Amino acid sequence: MDVKAIRREFPILGEEINGHPLVYLDSSATSQKPKKVIDAVDTYYKTANSNVHRGVHTLGSRATDQYEGAREKVRAFLNANSTAEIIFTRGTTTSINTIAYSYARANLQEGDEVVINPMEHHSNLIPWQQAAKACGATLKYIPLQDDGTISLEDVRTTVTSNTKIVAVTHVSNVLGTVNPVKEMAKIAHDHGAVVVVDGAQGAPHMKVDVNDLDCDFYAFSGHKMCAPTGIGVLYGKKEHLETMEPVEFGGEMIDFVDLYDSTWKELPWKFEGGTPIIAGAVGLGAAIDFLNDVGMNNILEHEQKLADYAMEKLRTIDDITIYGPEKRAALVTFNLDDVHPHDLATVLDADGIAVRAGHHCAQPLMKWLNVTATARASFYLYNTEEDVDRLADGLLKTKEFFGDVF
Template sequence: MNAKEIKKLFPLLDQHVNGKPLVYLDSSATSQKPYTVIEKLDDYYRRYNSNVHRGVHTLGTMATDEYEGARDKVRTFIGAESTQEVIFTRGTTTAINMVASSYGKANLAEGDEIVITPMEHHSNIIPWQQTAKATGATLKYLTLLEDGTIDMEEAKNIITENTKIVSVMQVSNVLGTINPIKELAQLAHKNGAIMVVDGAQSAPHIKIDVQDLDCDFFAFSGHKLGGPTGIGVLYGKKHLLENMEPFEFGGEMIDFVGLYESTWKELPWKFEGGTPIIAGAIGLGAAIDFIEDLGFDAIEEHEQELVSYSFERLSEIEGLTIFGPKKRAGVVTFQLDDIHPHDVATVLDAEGIAVRAGHHCAQLLMKWLNVSATARASYYVYNTEEDIDALKDGLVKTKEYFGDVYS
């Protein structure tokens, strides 16, 4: 199935914006949803909407089976050993906060070190800043090379026996950089540290095997891979999760409640307090089915073709700068002359083209790039070379418009 055929499976993409056919190039922010996911959510609410785990009636059993079935799909999707290692969360941000709070605050002390990179999304910076403040640990940053990749030689000096946690995004939401997680995990473990991976931008685009990566925690969101918003996953090695205190307390996560002490359910439910994100998990399961039917080999090949075509077409525009390495995931972040990225995005929107503009929740990286903001086009399974042609034409119009304004 080619991208044009796949595009027809996403109802939102069949529309006009500002009188022009929609060209959606903002999938790093959130992907669009295929019919199969939308229909699965509709089916849940129409036929068996019920709470899970609590009742013995038919609807409750159906909902529980679908919910736990989705957990098993996630287990297979990321290569986890057990469903006990798969925790449903609100998204990547919540998952990383869970690790920072439940693991970090219990295992860090003054003199310990947390290592991250300047390219991280804010959701993989601020939780560690707060954990460092709470524990007295020191936050350190890996060095980036000129092309926006990690200096792995220098990493050997930065990650030391004082390092307790290394937390790095697998794919940059700005540069598209694909970070060497397996090598970083080996370096972390050699020094007695754990490896935390922000997989928000990688899980939709490349095949994940948490056992091959040997990461200790892996977080990702459903809405970036065709699933609903408000659902995500935290994978953790079983022995680490078993020794962590719950992140939230209340119903569903308890075993026995006494007047002054309580005990918790076994994994994974001790981390899923309250009514869980039932519809979200079921929708995520449907999204995983859709992605795996397409196959990651085909997805990666298609995105690499789009990236290559983007460099070819956009490099024809004088005054356009693309940031990041040549080898990258399906993200192209750029500046056009001295035109503010918000102005670029506004003109493109008038042409029906949706791109992201701003600091992309990566202010540290913007400082490293020495810019205040950038524009970003990000691709997914439904994008075509014609979309990139439209982007190029829209950028040329943007240059012409602002050339006339300032002339």
Template sequence: MNAELIKSQFPILNQKINGHPLVYLDSAASSQKPKQVLEAVQAYYEHDNANVHRGVHTLGSRATDAYEGARERVARFIGAAKTEEIVFMRGTTTALNLVASSYGPSVLEAGDEIVITPMEHHSNLIPWQQLAKRTGAVLKYIPLQPDGHVELEDVEKTVTSKTKIVSMAYVSNVLGVVNPVKEIAAIVHRHGGVMVVDGAQSTPHMKVDVQDLDCDFYAFSGHKMCAPTGIGVLYGKKHLLESMEPIEFGGEMIDDVGLYDSTWKELPWKFEGGTPIIAGAVGLAAAIDFLEEIGLDEIHRHETKLAAYAIGRLSEIDGLTLYGPREREVGLLTFNLLDVHPHDVATVLDTMGIAIRAGHHCCQPLMRWLQASSTARASLYMYNTEKDIDRLAEALIQAKEYFA
């Protein structure tokens, strides 16, 4: 895979920041967008912009075809059995909240269990926390090993016949851990529960097949995988989605409305109230085309190799603490430098044209587990190279000298 050639297809990366060529190492927060995606969104607005489903005019038909065509594209991309199992949402957060707010109350009673891990992003923690409070369910945590990974033995000990929902990130946005969600789903199903997967950090970086994983729900965001912001997906097994009630009401999602009662459209439209995210869906379909042209397996191999190189370079820096397993399959590195606040480290790196993330990464319980108030994070993607890692390592050495 030619990362330099791929990088040239991202206009934003061809610029200088503070007089230095930009090194973008914040793709876990949001990836950059290639020309192919930018052009697809622009073409939609220039030629096909209209509302979908109800219009019989030409622009409305084109917009509807593009929107529903994007749904079919997503279904093929993640291996869904049926197109109606794909619900367009604003992103992973909205998707997980829908499952917690609609499916959760229908199956939980006081004393039932919801199981998650301490590594979860707040978007996959707070909805379950609040659901447990509303229903009287018990929120349980699968313990983490010292390097942050999950052992199946601990899953077996935590999940019981009272466990109705298990929700977990496929890939941790802090530790870079790839969780064995397929094996965990089998354990959950054996106990009669459902498996919810936060795919925000996995879908951009590796091939995903929801049928092979046998998860019951799978959520991801477009903006982390080269698509526009504001578009995401909830996959759910058809029979589970059919059992759920919508939580957002208005236009588009109704079948018949009376003065005192209403009925809903069939899947997936009953969950897509209001004017949908049409341009975002068009951009997401274009992003999927772009990713598959390169190949998800190729992207995964590139990131695995780059992560190994990055871990090696950063491990050479005295006073730098690197969190998570030494070997990892995704290009995500979380660290602290001496006792310098991560925001100060990130600010110094920005003066050298290097963009990283600093803070608690929406994982405050995990920060406490790591015994750190916050950390710095460099996250890689297909457009990063070993030269970018060298720039990062050299900048961190300069930052260390600056704060010494």
């Protein structure tokens, strides 16, 4: 994997920030975009811009072919059985909310259980809170181990015959924990429950096979995997999607409309009301081509080496606390003693180093960690060991700066 060549594909990585070469360590929030994706969106608008499915003119056909072609690329990327199982949405949040409104509220009743865990992003927590409240169901939490992992024994203890939904993140956006989704799905299915996977931090970084995982739903966002913002995917097993009602009504998703009743299009279009995110889907298709050309296994191997190097490097710094398990995805979340994460991120930014600071949309996990906020450096296929070295040097500079202040 030629990381130098890959970096040349990302125009923004040539930027200077405050007079310093950019070190971008915030890909868990959003990834940067390669020229292939930027050009694909640009070309779409220049040569094919039109609404899809409706028109018989040439531009309409071009747009429809590109939009549905992107759906097929997503299907192959996930190894789904059919494009009918691939719904385009605005992102992971919209995808999970669609499940919580359409599937959960139709299938949950008083006494039922929804099982999640404290490491979840708010987008895979609040929808279940609201669904449980609306239906009289109970929200149950799988406890975390001291290192921020999930024990399968705890899953077996928490999931019962009353459990109807198990929702879990594939990869924690704070701890870097890679959860045992396949094994959890088996336990859930043995109790008659369905499994919802938040794949926002999984799909960009590793090969995802929804048939192998045997999850019922898988949700992810394009903008975290080199695609434009505003486009995401909801994968669902066809048997579930066929019984679910749409959550948005209007154009595109209808079959027949009368004055007092209407019928819906077949899958996947019944869930895509209104003009869809056409350019975003085209960009997502181009991003998938780009990632496939690099190779998802190559990306995972590269990121694991970076994560190991970062852990080794940061541990040499005094007064630093690193959160999460030893074996982790490509991110490191940490705090420096007596330095607020926002102050830390500000000092790093002065040297052109971009990290994330805050609660990372995971306030229950912050409470579990007994902190209000953390700093996070997250890596992707375009990052290098030199980026990690710059981060470590920046942290030492931050310690020195605040040591002089106080």
